[in-house]
Amino acid sequence: MSEPAQELWPLSLEAYLAWEAKSPLRHELVGGFPRAMAGASRRHNLLVAALVAALFPLARARGCRVHAETFKLKVGPDTLYYPDLMVVYTPPGENPYYEEDACLVVEVLSPSTESQDRWEKMRAYLGLPGLQAYLLLNPEQKGLEGYFREEEGFAYRRYAEGRVLLPCLEGPLDLEDLYQALA
Template sequence: MAEPAEVQRPLTLEAYLEEEARSPVRHELVRGFPRAMAGASRRHNLLVVALVAALFPRAREKGCRVHAETFKLKVAPDTVYYPDLMVVCGPPGENPFLEERPCLVLEVLSPSTEAQDRWEKMRAYLNLESLQAYLLLDPERKGLEGYFREGKGFSLKRYAGGQVPLPCLDMSLDLEAIYSALD
């Protein structure tokens, strides 16, 4: 007779943070269950670095923090993601290993995570009261889709080039300059 399969139980946030601190592999926590993260492509990484370089000076000037790829964002009591980039302008929370109130989140799309970024993460991010914009950059098509807070909801805007407003930093992102990192 076969052994019964072990039933996995959801992790608490505290258990997840303890396990993540010891793990050589990063995991996101989705509704209590850890999900291993894949590595990024060169194009993906170059875009993230270009974004950090473009946003960091203004964020620092405004007293905001910029986190890229390796810092956690808690979006629900049982869900934690590692956004490609987030900007947080409020005071830090009590937990030094995660943020909870970003004003801006950016994800660079990749074939392995695009569906999660467009649907699962988008729904979670847009529920954050502090969020003013959620941006998706495509490293292959050189474009950007942005969800911008308007009143109690968000509006979708697409950009193929030009300047993209970043509301919480009171600046614009020059798409041509960002994508020049891929040349």
């Protein structure tokens, strides 16, 4: 399917959703403009799968939903992203094609999207009222870095090993276990 006619840009949310539903490629919507999604490496995909396996039991115990890679998160009136993983605690919204308020968002870094994940998406995600943590994982180097909500805003933390207590899920993420998926 071709790109929408340039004279129709920026796209409204409704126009984007209709167009994206028919497109064979996934596109994020950034400020009303569609941006094609890059493919993922094997290591990236394995790390996302390991995250889902690790977080799903915690999410289920708390009554949360877990979405990975193919479900959209609305972060503004004309911006939707496909996070690598998100956890949502609030009841589902009316639109069945996106969530609106994740409590945890995780992006797995790749060379083609790292700057977007670290700057553009980070600013958008930290603006979500219910977000408790935004985490970044590197499939090439064990560890986790992230922004964790505190009373005055968000605090940046970095972990090279061990267990990381995840807010929203109120449970640990074991980095050793997580990165075993890449061994």
